[in-house]
Amino acid sequence: MITDEVPEAVPESDVLRYTAFATDPGGGNPAGVVLDATGLSAKRMLAVAAGLGYSETAFLVPGGPGEAAGSYTVRYFSPLAEVPFCGHATVASAVALADRVGPGRFVFATRAGEVPVEVDKGADGVLRATLTSVEPHVEEVGDVDVTEALGLLGWSAGELDAALPPRIAYAGARHLVLAVADRDRLARLDYDFDGLAAYMTARELVTLQLVWRAAEHVFHVRNPFPVGGVVEDPATGAAAAAFGAYLREQGAVTAPATLTLHQGEDLGRPGVLTVELREGDRRVRVSGAAVPIE
Template sequence: MDVQRIAAFSQGSEGGNPAGVVLLQNAASEDEMARVAAEVGYSETAFATEEGDEGKTWRVRYFSPESEVPFCGHATIALGAALGKQNGAGTYTLVLNDATITVDAEATPDGMMATLSSPPTISRAMTEAEARDVLSLFGLTSEDLDPRLPPAYIHGGANHVVLPLKDRARLASMSYDLDKGRSVMREHDLVTVMQVYIEDNQTFVARNAFASGGVVEDPATGAAAAAFAGYLRDSRWPHNGSFIIRQGEDMGSPSLIRVSLDDTKGASVRVSGGARDIK
């Protein structure tokens, strides 16, 4: 298989979250995709098979080194960039396991830019068991949380929980045991745990633990960004229709995620980012 290596949500020639992208002429077996994803070693690899002969509709599956995931934002941005380079700017329809979405590809002076329209969003309060296990995993207590935005279960194509922290230094010190994190996330059917610091109403700094996929941390997580947007909307947060997430700063891979949304509860949100080829 020809694997393209692309960093999504990059800032020019730096940062971003590496993803593998494989454009297939014929569908591959699940075992083959899992094997290739493990060999690539990135947090996710997207496998896309063209449907029809127009090059505008693709069947997409996402694999981490350890498991298949239902939706991955940064790999979708990377896929959009790859499709834009191969087939030109425009809108591509992506048929996922549980949803059908679109990604727009656009050439800019700084390289390819892609914008995905997410699956529907859902949020709810965390259960007692979720809160107990997740807070314990990171050595956090309720005193570490920002009272302006309660911790929550959030969904925008995949399941996450978000922990808003009131101290930027506490976010910077995030650490946990990978094996314990894998157990907690799988027990509660979570793809990532998102920790976030509120810089202002439209600027957030985030870190995303991804033990469920065998990766300690993602430098940029588009699926969690989409889910978080839905949560902000459900919480009537004053987002004014858009916000940015800075991620990866504390791991030396600064990434920038741009999100736009309306006030329609549960509706798709748009997540945008740059992309760069990894040499």
Template sequence: MTESRSGHAGLALSPDTSSALRYAAFPTESGGGNPAGVVLDAAAMSAAEMLRIAAEIGYSETAFLEAIGSRDYRVRYFSPQAEVDFCGHATVAAAVALADAELGAGELVLHSNVGEIRVSVASVGERYRATLTTVSPKTAELPAGPLAELLAALDWEAEDLDPDLPIGLAFGGLWHPILWAVTRERLAELEYDFAALTTLMQREGWGTVSLLTRERADLIHSRNAFPIGGVVEDPATGAAAAALGGFLRTNGLLPDGGKFRVLQGEDMGQPCLLDVDASGHGGIRVSGTATRIVADAE
């Protein structure tokens, strides 16, 4: 074994998938979670090598880290098809992987394409739990033209939208359209024009499309279409959950205390639980655990 630049014995890398760990982020108590790849020392890797590894792993995102301080890292995220500026579930997976690899609990600073992401890692029983804080959120109107194209690509009608909740665009590291389905049953029906939605999202610069229903003020069901990443949907999307927190804050829709939970991946058989804290001002906090996928990692 050799010593890597990050100081972790045994983690020096060659640019192949053997350098990658696999973690499931945001699992529920009964399982599930969204798989992410994590490369703990990508200092010697080119962007092309990162993209190739992400494609070979095949998960919606893989995080590539380069140590620039004792608990400071440059992070880049790649889907199987392109670099992604920010990814919440891969951030949580990377933070827990660093904790597992000797760092333990404590504070981390990840320097992403969208800015500084602070992550607090706590020990909870036999697990680590990570809380990321995003860059400052933003919201915007969803113009009528792109909205009409979006509904057409989704095969949704205006009647499929909840008339009591606002639509729009939200940012917590990536931009996401926010659409509320009129019922949970409508949300369960997700069949869309993959090519048309991909083209629209690329043109508009959207990360995922957030499709939602609100069971109550502090519990939201979510599906996130992600064709630009090469997959139909993402089982858990920390960036979208953060963007939603900023959107609810701006629209005065947060529950008392500003905290809520997002259930995602249920209709995929990969249930995921994301805890969101949008209280106060500034960045949104998204929390969850991650577990090592040992069978794939060895």
């Protein structure tokens, strides 16, 4: 167990390393996982996350909603700050638990709310987790805010996809959704790191969800994450859930629907996120594989 009593001696075996939304350790989004963080302060959690350097590390304490078996209280830290919810670290944590106790259902009590996670083993032997988001919502975003964000990205309004207007979407964390009309524009991402970090902090945004629509239910996405001290998140489950809610609210897809999001290709860490929208249920389900990083 990690404690503050030995601040410089964090046992290496206590910090697991998994990549989420990929079956290859070289793909997807790496996450740190501490399966029993009992007694660990927020200060030490942040120090562990900063030392690891991944976009997020999840810290689990056994016992959560109703103290039932399979329940955990979970906190997520980037190298710079705590975030209310992280999808890829949730998937990584659930698969890490399933590696030890077998597939099944877990319930994570997060700062954003209660998040159930189901883990199944496919015919290929790979464990895949499906998280169910908290209640999502979508907000309008003003023209001035959009113009400022575009300037920080080096984009122009004429490069946006008019069919997918800018919005702020939430499914556990806040994300500004900006859709471009051209795949090449998405590939050429180069932005003002400090300026965008300040912009996002002022609006309580966790990432920007930058998207290009390849087909009716297929999207390529990228997620700048300067507020976490990371240039770009390679695969972002929280943003995927928020984006699913956004698409439904905009009438861009009709539930029931299954969406495929490709992320990380431009970083050399390809990952695939599956987003499910069910009829009569506003919550969004996000699925993906996770494997240990050797």
